[in-house]
Amino acid sequence: MIEPIGTIWVMPVAKGSTIDPERTRATILEAAAPVLYERGLDGIGVAELCARIGISKETLYRHFGTKDALVEAVLEVRSDRVMRWLASAVAAAGEDPADQLSAVFDALGQWYDEPVFRGCAMLNAAAQHHVEAVRAITARHLGRYLELLTGIASRAGAADPHLLGRQLLILVEGATVVAAHHSAVGAGDHARRAALTLLSAARTSLEC
Amino acid sequence: MIEPIGTIWVMPVAKGSTIDPERTRATILEAAAPVLYERGLDGIGVAELCARIGISKETLYRHFGTKDALVEAVLEVRSDRVMRWLASAVAAAGEDPADQLSAVFDALGQWYDEPVFRGCAMLNAAAQHHVEAVRAITARHLGRYLELLTGIASRAGAADPHLLGRQLLILVEGATVVAAHHSAVGAGDHARRAALTLLSAARTSLEC
DNA sequence: CAATGGTCAAACCGATCGGTTCGATCTCGG
DNA sequence: CCGAGATCGAACCGATCGGTTTGACCATTG
Incomplete structure (x- = not known):
């Protein structure tokens, strides 16, 4: 079975600099998705969201610039995942x-x-x-x-x-x-x- | 045709006291419903909502006590109306x-x-x-x-x-x-x- | 003619929101 | 070992939120 909403273990983002920003972004996306899904897009503030996924607000805003942009990225990933899941079924x-x-x-x-x-x-x-x-x-x-x-x-x-x-x-x-x-x-x-x-x-x- | 979302003309609430509080409440409900439907429950604040339906915040809170209570009342009315509409069809x-x-x-x-x-x-x-x-x-x-x-x-x-x-x-x-x-x-x-x-x-x- | 009480506009309140800034810390590349 | 840069936590910001209070009307009741 392929699960569309698998729980994601938050791989703590490395403190240093050069560790693949693309990977950091993906990690944030995967951690934020289930929280936004559970609580609703407007049902959780940026501060609490960051606390739940274990990053600081500055890191989130560095990678996404806006809460809306994060939300859109999360939804895109979700859509892709769901479609792959159904297609494989x-x-x-x-x-x-x-x-x-x-x-x-x-x-x-x-x-x-x-x-x-x-x-x-x-x-x-x-x-x-x-x-x-x-x-x-x-x-x-x-x-x-x-x-x-x-x-x-x-x-x-x-x-x-x-x-x-x-x-x-x-x-x-x-x-x-x-x-x-x-x-x-x-x-x-x-x-x-x-x-x-x-x-x-x-x-x-x-x-x- | 019976329309479930008919436009409501806002009958201005009488300024004086004794004019049937139940009727005032119903008037507010009918005026608030389409606005909340269009903008979303959390997409419009109480202040703007009151401005749109032509009453003061105090009047709204006197009759409903809470935005949530207003929302629930609106939804109840809406559900009743939709069901009557379909049943008559x-x-x-x-x-x-x-x-x-x-x-x-x-x-x-x-x-x-x-x-x-x-x-x-x-x-x-x-x-x-x-x-x-x-x-x-x-x-x-x-x-x-x-x-x-x-x-x-x-x-x-x-x-x-x-x-x-x-x-x-x-x-x-x-x-x-x-x-x-x-x-x-x-x-x-x-x-x-x-x-x-x-x-x-x-x-x-x-x-x- | 009061007295009652619903109404309004506006000021006001504390909380929370999205977003920014800052100083300190840490990792890595050179 | 040093500088660049990503991160953190916390303070900070202006705006907006739901909700309350105030003071002045005004329409009905007695």
């Missing part, structure tokens, strides 16, 4: 598009059951922060989801792959929202069964 | 459960197209505010949605009405999220067609 499911679709919702279902699950970080961010850049990252994230799902729909021979892809995206996001804000139990399973029903219907309607 | 659709389901997603689709549409107010609130009361209101809101949808599924003679109800809830919330954060065009339509496919499948699986 699909790849591990073999050739059958139906199996690939099942794999997506099974993976989501496992995510929903994690104790730290608090919904989709990108959607939460877009709902909180009205900064345009954040909304753009979220929109792009959903676009990447759509690509992956439309690909499955297409390989499955759906009558209208773009329609089915959009419908599958609606299922994915809906399941995540319901799991986060109503009840996580079964959400992944229910969405998976719905997805397979839609896939089947989109195929048979082609055969007729 | 269902009632206007006649007896056929499939028609009722279509009516739900048609109504949602019209909502998505409104220029002020910014996603589900309850979901946005829960994503922003980590106050337990707000999350509870959101959860209850989704529960009411689920009741309505399960009712339709049940009347349609679905093999497993509770499963279908949950799947329809996922479609409703997913469509709203996609419309808000990716692209509003067609979201209601795609979700409606998916819902009808699921409904049909849940029925035929019973007949077999």
